[in-house]
Structure formats: structure tokens, C-alpha cells
Amino acid sequence: SQKIEQNSEALNIQEGKTATLTCNYTNYSPAYLQWYRQDPGRGPVFLLLIRENEKEKRKERLKVTFDTTLKQSLFHITASQPADSATYLCALTDKLIFGTGTRLQVFP
Amino acid sequence: DAGITQSPRHKVTETGTPVTLRCHQTENHRYMYWYRQDPGHGLRLIHYSYGVKDTDKGEVSDGYSVSRSKTEDFLLTLESATSSQTSVYFCAISDTDRATNQPQHFGDGTRLSIL
Secondary structure (H helix, E strand, C coil), X not given: CCEEXXXXXXXXXXXXXXXXXXXXXXXXXXXXXXXXXXXXXXXXXXXXEEECCCCEEEECCEEEEEECCCCEEEEEECCCCHHHCEEEEEEXXXXXXXXXXXXXXXXX | CCCEXXXXXXXXXXXXXXXEEXXXXXXXXXXXXXXXXXXXXXXXXXXXXXXXXEEEECCCXXXXXXXXXXXXEEEEEECCCCHHHCEEEEEEEXXXXXXXXXXXXXXXXXXXXXX
């Protein structure tokens, strides 16, 4: 069955640094992958979508890469801020599969 | 924010009782979804709907039923709640089929505790 893996350990970084989160998937070759942000007590909020032929997608301080050979997507937040602290989920929404999410904590 | 309202937001009930959760949308989106979110499992699809009276099962549908009599409302029912159904339940909507890769918009969840 299809599976998505995200690092379950929290990522703690200092303000101003670049945060990099990883999403690995198995047994599937998605045409695209989505990233969501989830704050405590709230539902996930869509951030970015990347297609298999795009390799890289940017939106303001966010960057997503997609390596279909490695079956991996990387999610980068540059110049991170404490307000970026949240849990970030990757998803294969054509299969309606979400990862467990990685919690990011940005310290001042 | 997409107009999605889940009710109730919190509920505590006892094992064996029936429970109905409601998702109401004001976006007129065709597709609606129910997920549960548990530590270590992430979001898992319970049921989804692709139109009024059209529903299908997801990954973890056992013990749950759904109904959609109007575009704006999608109900999730636990016929006889069990402690394993203690979870946070999220409703989501999308205006096109998942194959077109459009994002889903989520409500803020219902925290359900079954004692």
C-alpha cells in the first residue's frame, strides 16, 4: 500500500535559519504532492503543490523540491520566524494519503 | 478561510452511545471528506462524498457511516461508539475531484472522547 513518511521528531531551529523538512513516499509514483501547515487546535491549511515535472516550486519564503527518483520531497522555509512554528504535513491527495507531519519550532 | 463549520467542536460520550458529527460548508463544493487524526497515524480517510447521496468508503470506515442529503451538509455517525474511536475528526472540502490535484480545505475539527 502507499505510504508517506515524515520525520516524527520535532525540528528545532533558530530564527533566521533555513528549516528543511523531508517527506518520503513508497509504493507509488504520484503526479504531484502537496504541503499543508497545521497549527494546534486547527485544521490543516494548504501551502504549496508541486508536480512531478516541476522539480522545484517557490512561494515567498517557501520552497518545495520533488525528486521522483528518490521518491522524496523537501520543504524549505528560508529566513524562518517564530510565527512559522507549526506542524507541516505532506500529502498525496490524489490518493487521499497524508503524512504524520513534522513539528517545527523556531526559537528567537 | 473556506466556509467550513464542524459541530460540535468538543464532545465527551460513553461507550455504546450513538454519535453524529456535522460538517457544514458554504462554498458549494461538490466533494466532502471525513478524516480522523491520531498521534502516530496522521490523517486517515474515513468516508468521502462526491455529490448529494453519493458516498464511498475510505481507509478506516469500519464503525462509521455517513450521509449527505444536501450539498452543504455531510454527517458522520458512529452507531455505537467505542473507545478506539476517540480521536480528532476533520472535515474537508474540495471543488474538484482529487485527480485534478486541487487542494482540500479543512474545518477546525471535532475533538471526540469516548469513555
